[in-house]
Each structure stands twice: as structure tokens, then as C-alpha cells.
Amino acid sequence: MFRTHNNGQLRLADAGKSVTLSGWVQIGRDFGGLTFVDLRDRYGITQIVFDQDDNAELADRARKLGREFVIQVKGIVRERTNKNPNRATGNIEIIASEMTILNKAKTPPFTIEDDTDGGDELRMQYRYLDLRRRPLQDNIIFRSKLALAVRAYLGRKDFVEVETPFLIKSTPEGARDFVVPSRLNEGQFYALPQSPQTFKQLLMVAGYDRYFQIVKCFRDEDLRADRQPEFTQIDCEMAFVEQEDVLNTFEGLTRHLFLEMKGINLPDFPRMQYDDAIRLYGSDKPDLRFGMELVELNDVAQNQGFKVFDAAELVVGIRVPGKAGLTRKQLDKLTDWVKRPQIGAKGLVYVKCNEDGTYKSSVDKFFDQEKLAAWAAATGAQSGDLMLVISGEDEKSRIQMGNLRLHVAGEFDMIPADTFKPLWVVDFPLLEWDEDSERFHAMHHPFTSPKKEEVERMLNGDHETMKALKADAYDLVINGAEIGGGSVRIYDRALQEKNFQLLGFTPEEAEEQFGFLMGAFEYGAPPHAGIAFGFDRLCAVMNGQASIRDFIAFPKNNQGRDVMIDAPARVDEEQLKELSLALNLQEK
Known part of the structure; x- marks a missing residue:
């Protein structure tokens, strides 16, 4: 038996017990007569004590242990004199009587700590080491429990889990497919599914009126924090239903998951029309955790002699509460941000609502205090607030302002923590x-x-x-x-x-x-x-994280490569011949 308990299990009530523990050496501390070793597994850390007076040979061996050595220890549980309130096992320690080195380890290329010194690429290369760190273990375990909670809920709602094929037919719509050559059908190719869409519809025709699947999907597209070439969906379809039935069912699922996994009781989800989302937030996925809705200013900003506004299809602004004190340098930085090619605005106008009731703007030459007061009335700006204004084509300007709204809220810590605002x-x-x-x-x-x-x-x-x-x-x-x-x-x-x-x-x-x-x-x-949830993204959002990568055990990097196993990679020429593919494909 390698262990009687795991390293997060023992408590003060276990004092006096003879136990066997196994795990990885987190760190060792040599104090001469006593050597302390923190032993880690995915359940936690237990402190092991090697006493020179009790067993000099054992203590000497303990002093030579390196980080990440895999060891087995036998000993007696006792109460710690210097307790660690930050650790579940912090009230006890193990007085070691035996130790077996199960496997030695090279010194890791980065520290296996919550806050590691390893960069992204290095940790991706040694992902199996990175996955030993507590934050990633918590993420992967959360993902596992979330999947179980999804299956339990949908199972109770009479959904049937059905697996659909991975080798399917390529279609021209949507993102680019990953294609797979067929050896048995020369010159023909399968595609990996971007979604099980047509199959789940066929299952409805077949009479399986409630289908779901937690399924891998594949898209050959450019990557970012919330995208991977292979990702997971909670894929669902229902027959004999209308839109309202689907929304109610999966609002119920979402509320159940937040309550089960986070202890958060979400309220009923509001409904917002697409046109209103674009009009008010410049986005079809508005963040409702803070205000700063977009306000049309055409009536109060045009026909005042400022040609930039007069020639625009739309003049649109936001009220940034409490930010009239931003410096010229900070405002110039925001202007540069909206001029970036990714945003594409030609410029940014600002108006500070001073505490004395006056206004200071970047367009004072064209707009007097009375006219700027009309802007403030339109946006609801008060003393101490800042107004930011963009103009141009209607749709483009709304999207630009929507992006600026998000940037400003993030840049100046205006998004409340641990808050969830869902909507349809x-x-x-x-x-x-x-x-x-x-x-x-x-x-x-x-x-x-x-x-x-x-x-x-x-x-x-x-x-x-x-x-x-x-x-x-x-x-x-x-x-x-x-x-x-x-x-x-x-x-x-x-x-x-x-x-x-x-x-x-x-x-x-x-x-x-x-x-x-x-x-x-x-x-x-x-x-x-039907509906499909982005499972990786749901994991990240529920934990307040932007990147889905740390909720995937073995993700790809920003170039779509698995740097741990070095994939994609060249294949043997014989394989290419069997697949009837030209040999010069690999010469580039």
C-alpha cells in the first residue's frame, strides 16, 4: 500500500495514528537536528519531520531530497507546535519513521508554486509540470466537476447523451475546417467537426427529442485568449419546442451550475434585442456589470460649426463617472488607443465636468459652456464625470465606442469583482x-x-x-x-x-x-x-478569468502549436504515399 491517506486529509483528530503518505517533495528545510519536508499531492500538503535524534540515517537521507522527488513516508501523526492556519493540514505533522524514494527528479525548469517564475512558453513546454501547480489543478478539477454537474442536470431533464462522428464532410460555410485525408478513398478527405449541428438535427428527425453531448469541436482559425483550435461544447437540441422553451431550460441549467459550483444564486436573466445591444453597448455581447451606456449626441453636437461632427452619420458618447480628474497624458493615451488599427477611430473628443459646474473639453473652440452643458444633460454627466465622444459611420462608431467603454472600465478598475450579470x-x-x-x-x-x-x-x-x-x-x-x-x-x-x-x-x-x-x-x-455552450469559456467566466487555456489540460499556444509534443509535425514519406499526397508538401 503506497498510502493510507492523502496529503490533504489528516487533521488533529488523527493525532497518534500510524500513517503512510506518498507524494512529491514541495520543499525541504534543514534545521540541523530537525529536517522538515513538505509533501504534496493534488489533495494538499503535509509537513513531514525527520528527527536527527530519533534516526540519524533517515534524517541524513531526508536532507538530500530534491524538489519533486517522489517519496513514500511512514510515521505517526502529532500536533504541530507552530501551526499553519493557511493550510488544511496545518495543525498536524508526521514524525517519520521510514522513507522510500520512489523516484528521483531533475530540478524543474521553473518553481512548482502558485506564483511560479516560469514564462508561458516554458510552462507550455513542460505542461505536465505546470499541471502540478495548485491554480491549474483547481481549474482542471473545477472543469471535471462542472461536466458532472451538467450531465446530472440534463439527465434529470430527460436529455439523452449521444456521441456524433468526428470524421465528417467538409462544408463551405463558417470557419475553416481541419481536413483529414482518407487512405481508403484516394484523393478524398474528411473534416473534423466545427459543431455536431447537422447530426443533432438528424437526431431530432430520428425521434430523440432531447439530445446533449459534451463534445470536442475543431476550427482552423486565428487564436486569442478565448479561442483554441480544438475546444469543447455543451451541445444540445430539443424537439417540439419554441425559443422560449430553450431559453427557460438553459437558463435553468446555468443557474443550477452557478449555485452548485459557486454557491451563487443568479436572478432571472433579462432579455435584450440585438438592435438594442448594438445601440446601447456597441456589442452583441454587452457587459452589464457597469453602466456607461452609449448615448447618441447628433441633436446636441451637430450643426455647431465643427466639421468632424457635422459630416458624421453618428456622434456617440459615454459618461465615465468620477473620471474628470484624468490627466492630459491619460486622455492622450486613450486617444492613441482608439486610433489603433484594431479599433480604427479617427480621434476622440473629451469633456471634463468640473466640480465648480464648468466644462473643459478638447473642442472648446467650437462648443461653449451652454452647448457642453447640453451634452452633459444628454449623457447624464454630473460634476466630476468625464464624457468621451466618437463620430463617424453609425455601425463602426458604435462598435468603436463599445470597445472604448470596455477598455476604460478595465483600465480604471470600474468593473466590480465577483459579480455575474447574465442576459439573453x-x-x-x-x-x-x-x-x-x-x-x-x-x-x-x-x-x-x-x-x-x-x-x-x-x-x-x-x-x-x-x-x-x-x-x-x-x-x-x-x-x-x-x-x-x-x-x-x-x-x-x-x-x-x-x-x-x-x-x-x-x-x-x-x-x-x-x-x-x-x-x-x-x-x-x-x-x-438548440443551443451550444462554450464549455471552456464557461469554466473561465465562472472563475473570473479571461483565458480558457488554463482550463484545458493540454492546450495549444498562440500559433496553434503543442510545444510539449511538438505538433503539428512532419510525417513519414511512406505515410504521404499511402494517403496519395504529394511529397513536396513538406518541403516548404
Whole structure:
């Protein structure tokens, strides 16, 4: 038996017991007559004492232990004289009588501590060591428990977990696919699924009216903090339901998970239309933890001789409470920030609401105190507040101001900690018109249904009508992060064919790509709808973290590489021959 207890288990009530512990050496401390070793496993740390007077040979061996040695210790539990209140086992220690070195260890390239000295790339290279650190262990264990809580809740709601294929057919819509060559079918390729979308719809046709799956998905796209080339979804579909049924079911799931995992009782989730989210927050995933809603200033800022505003489609501002004291250097820094290519604003106007009731702005030459007071009235700004204003094209300016709103709140610590503000964003546009390609793109995906009252317009309307179509689509947003997205699905072949036509598919292309789904619709497809939660992102948001990477055991880096196993990598030429791929593909 390697251990009778784990290293987070023993308490004062266990004093006097003979125990066996195993784990990794966290640190050793030599005080001459006494040597102390902190022994660690994923459950915690226990202090081991080696007494020179009791066993000189054993104490001498203990002094030679290195960090991360794997050892087994036998001894007696006793009460500590110098207790450690910051450790669950801090009231006890083990007086060692035997020790076995199970495996020696090289000195790690970084410290295995909560706050390590290792950089990101180094820790990614030695991920198996990084995963020994308590913060990452907590994250991975949280993820495991969250998955169990999801399964338990959906199981009680009569959902059936069904696995769908990983080797599927590549489709032209959405992000780029990862493709897999087929050895048995020369010159042909599978794709790894970006989502089990069509399969879960087929399961509804097959009569499994409540499906879910915690499933890996794959997208070959540029990476950032909340994206990985392979990620996990809580994927769900329901038959004989409308939008409200889905929202109520998965609002219930979300509230259950927060209560079960965090002890937080979330209130009912508000609903916000997509158009209102863009108008008020410049984003389809608004962060409601703080105010600073966008305010249109055209009526009070235009036709005053300031050409920049007069020529703009929109003048939009925000009130930043309590920040009139920002320095010129800080304001210039904000101006530079919005001018970055990633944001694209041409400039930034500021107005300080002074404590004496006067105003100081970067456009004093064009706007007197009375006119600036009208801005303050429009935004609700009070003494001590700051107004920030951007102008330009309507949609672009709202998005720019929405980004500035988030940046300012983060930069000046205006976002309350340990606060969760969920909401449903609903009534998305069905289609997006792309001027470059001169075609529509699906705002959600090609299987999303228009709202019931718009079906006739979709089937018979003109081009401009199509731009205004609203979808039966919805997103779950928490703290400015899109946690889940879904829609009511098309289940009628004629309507699905019309949608493919609007998206630029010829009838032949639609049949080749999705004939299996449209064919299934002819055999009694029920009304159905679904949603998919980003599982990695949900883990991160519930723990107040921006990056999903630390909730994935073995993630990729920002270039999509696994630096631990050095993948992707070249393959043997014989493999390429078997797959009928040109050998010169690897020469680049």
C-alpha cells in the first residue's frame, strides 16, 4: 500500500495514528537536528519531520531530497507546535519513521508554486509540470466537476447523451475546417467537426427529442485568449419546442451550475434585442456589470460649426463617472488607443465636468459652456464625470465606442469583482450582406429559422427585405462573454432550400453538401431548436478569468502549436504515399 491517506486529509483528530503518505517533495528545510519536508499531492500538503535524534540515517537521507522527488513516508501523526492556519493540514505533522524514494527528479525548469517564475512558453513546454501547480489543478478539477454537474442536470431533464462522428464532410460555410485525408478513398478527405449541428438535427428527425453531448469541436482559425483550435461544447437540441422553451431550460441549467459550483444564486436573466445591444453597448455581447451606456449626441453636437461632427452619420458618447480628474497624458493615451488599427477611430473628443459646474473639453473652440452643458444633460454627466465622444459611420462608431467603454472600465478598475450579470440577446439578423463578395452570409448558421412572422417575406420578398429579416436566434452572455448561442432550426425543405439560395448556393451545390439533411426533412421532421455552450469559456467566466487555456489540460499556444509534443509535425514519406499526397508538401 503506497498510502493510507492523502496529503490533504489528516487533521488533529488523527493525532497518534500510524500513517503512510506518498507524494512529491514541495520543499525541504534543514534545521540541523530537525529536517522538515513538505509533501504534496493534488489533495494538499503535509509537513513531514525527520528527527536527527530519533534516526540519524533517515534524517541524513531526508536532507538530500530534491524538489519533486517522489517519496513514500511512514510515521505517526502529532500536533504541530507552530501551526499553519493557511493550510488544511496545518495543525498536524508526521514524525517519520521510514522513507522510500520512489523516484528521483531533475530540478524543474521553473518553481512548482502558485506564483511560479516560469514564462508561458516554458510552462507550455513542460505542461505536465505546470499541471502540478495548485491554480491549474483547481481549474482542471473545477472543469471535471462542472461536466458532472451538467450531465446530472440534463439527465434529470430527460436529455439523452449521444456521441456524433468526428470524421465528417467538409462544408463551405463558417470557419475553416481541419481536413483529414482518407487512405481508403484516394484523393478524398474528411473534416473534423466545427459543431455536431447537422447530426443533432438528424437526431431530432430520428425521434430523440432531447439530445446533449459534451463534445470536442475543431476550427482552423486565428487564436486569442478565448479561442483554441480544438475546444469543447455543451451541445444540445430539443424537439417540439419554441425559443422560449430553450431559453427557460438553459437558463435553468446555468443557474443550477452557478449555485452548485459557486454557491451563487443568479436572478432571472433579462432579455435584450440585438438592435438594442448594438445601440446601447456597441456589442452583441454587452457587459452589464457597469453602466456607461452609449448615448447618441447628433441633436446636441451637430450643426455647431465643427466639421468632424457635422459630416458624421453618428456622434456617440459615454459618461465615465468620477473620471474628470484624468490627466492630459491619460486622455492622450486613450486617444492613441482608439486610433489603433484594431479599433480604427479617427480621434476622440473629451469633456471634463468640473466640480465648480464648468466644462473643459478638447473642442472648446467650437462648443461653449451652454452647448457642453447640453451634452452633459444628454449623457447624464454630473460634476466630476468625464464624457468621451466618437463620430463617424453609425455601425463602426458604435462598435468603436463599445470597445472604448470596455477598455476604460478595465483600465480604471470600474468593473466590480465577483459579480455575474447574465442576459439573453435575442432577435439577431438572419443574414448579413457582404459588399466585397456581393452575397449574403448566415449570421448564425445556414439552418437557422427566420422568425415565424417573417417566413412568408423570406420566401417571397425582395433583396432589401432579406436584409431586414430577423432570426429566431439567441445568445447567452455573461459579463461580456458569449457563453452560448443557438436558434430555432428550419425543418421544412422548401424554406431550407430558399435559405441556401440566398446564401449563394446553386441547387446542385446545396444538394451535394446538405442533401442528406433536406432529404431527412421529407420524412417527418419535427419543429426543433438548440443551443451550444462554450464549455471552456464557461469554466473561465465562472472563475473570473479571461483565458480558457488554463482550463484545458493540454492546450495549444498562440500559433496553434503543442510545444510539449511538438505538433503539428512532419510525417513519414511512406505515410504521404499511402494517403496519395504529394511529397513536396513538406518541403516548404
